[in-house]
Amino acid sequence: MAEKIYRVNMTDLTSSIEDVPAAWAAHGGRGLTSTIVAAEVIPTCHPLGPNNKLVLAPGLLSGTVAANSGRLSIGAKSPLTGTIKESNAGGTAAQLFARTGVKAMIIEGQPKEDKWYSIAITPDEITITEETELIGRGNFATIEAVEARSEEKRAILTIGPAGEMRMASANVSVKDPDGGLRSNGRGGLGAVMGSKKIKFITVDPKGGKVEIANPDGFREANKTFAKALVDHPVSQALGQYGTNVLVNIVNESGGLPTKNFTLGQFDGHDAISGETMADTITQRGGKIKHNCHPGCVIQCSQVYNDADGNKLTSGFEYESIWAMGADCCVDNLDHIAEADRIMDDIGVDTIETSVAMAVAMEAGVLEFGDGAGVCRILKEEVGKGTSLGRIIGNGTGSVGKAFGMTRVPVVKNQAIPAYDPRAIKGIGITYATSTQGADHTMGYTIATNILNVGGKLDPLTKEGQVELSRNLQIATAAIDSTGMCLFIAFAALDDEKCLPALIDLINARFDLSLTGDDVVNLGKHILKTEREFNMKAGFTSIDDRLPEFFYTEPLPPHNVVFDFSDEEINTFWDF
């Protein structure tokens, strides 16, 4: 199926299916969303106004049989950070977008009337329909109702009440193969979709397939690639314990942010650890291994049941468990799972919202450790859009401002995730310099700082951290363009056959002859494109800093501060 640009204008409710401009042809995923946002969005525009655009793009390999290639990138100017934003997630959307022939979908403008809409995409048609029934509904009910309206196997992307209320932590949810959700979580992209009055999008390829230029070469490369993934021991641990295997190891290292970033270890770590979670899942008849999209060979996801054996949540990730657990001092996995489900349903980023909750706890809104209180506030305040709910739903920075707090862990107004940058210094460089606010996935130095994957670098020393973060951020930008799940990076860092096989896959798909250098250059190009957008939006290198308390408050048990000078951080961009 030839690839096209599917454009929707919400101001006049028109649409068009356009040829792909030559400058965009070699891009996919994050590279494409960032290229389009940089080309078409006015950097100084209001993120929730008619001049922002929401851009959705499957990766270069999405829709093919390539292992782990089903990540969908969504980009826009972020209402949370004010920077360019790309957030990617699994689910079935990337594969079905690609099979429909969608290279990218661009949603622009804003309806003048106060009406809600849905958008349906098929290979030949874009249909915009007014929606009344599902407005105000949670994501689970919305997906169920949309599924019931058609027999076809369609991808469904939705926003929950948080997106409708244009909260800066609102995400876009994507249906997974079993009716669970995966989220394009970070940066408030759900609020952008809500500002354009779109409740949900469906994608139906009508039997379409992705064309492969060289099928034999593709099959060979995929064999090598999938084997490298399956054989890597990290992949095996991910299958057994999920990403939550990290709680104990990060806690042991003294870098697990606890009690709103005042401690580096959590007394209740064992109760929320991956080991305990795996035992609990087995006892309750849940599923240890689960994939977020067909074709994943790692299967880090899982299905977590409540004490009665009923499904409570799926895709129960380290980040969410850390944030609601250690950072809020909640040591009860069932409370955390319930909070996770509520956040998925109302459609907010679990990291942003939980870190915001920890700041609210420090401010005295509720006690640290009050898991039941967290669930109540999520449901009754955030979900219903009360004043307190909107303060929390607008993120960590918003809570900090509203309550006059100084310990507010954000960079470019986005919450810092599950690794303390004082005790794990490489990740601090990533948080500071990322083009999109604090985000561990932009350059996951934890691999080398903590896990001894891709080499070893002492987390407590400064030497080599800027270079490590730079190399990883460049590689990640390229990987995020392929549609690959980032967890292929563990194998890519250690197994010399993995990355060449990935490049062979791209070459066989498009009949290209890319080399490793081309891929590195692509990564550099993407980072520079994103940074240029941010500079035009008013950001400077002064924004590439951590909050003051990381420089002044020593973190136990190592009693260390973040001690990079401004000049040292600035060298990140020397490439």
Place this chain on the structure above:
Amino acid sequence: MARINVTVKLFAYFRENRFKISEQEIAPGTTVGDIVDSLDIDREEVGVLMINSRHTTFETPLEEANVLAIFPVVGGG
């Protein structure tokens, strides 16, 4: 020479048929690698070793009151 006391902690599947945490009395000079071998853990499967929350190596000798943590190769994000 007097023996020394250390705490050994195991994680993920290393716990299966072994233990989660154990206090051990060992001879001075015993290395991290000696402990790993004594537990019948394949060194190849070890991903991360920490003494008192700092990364360490198989060759490091343990000292009184050390807490040794042994992890298989793991990852996440």
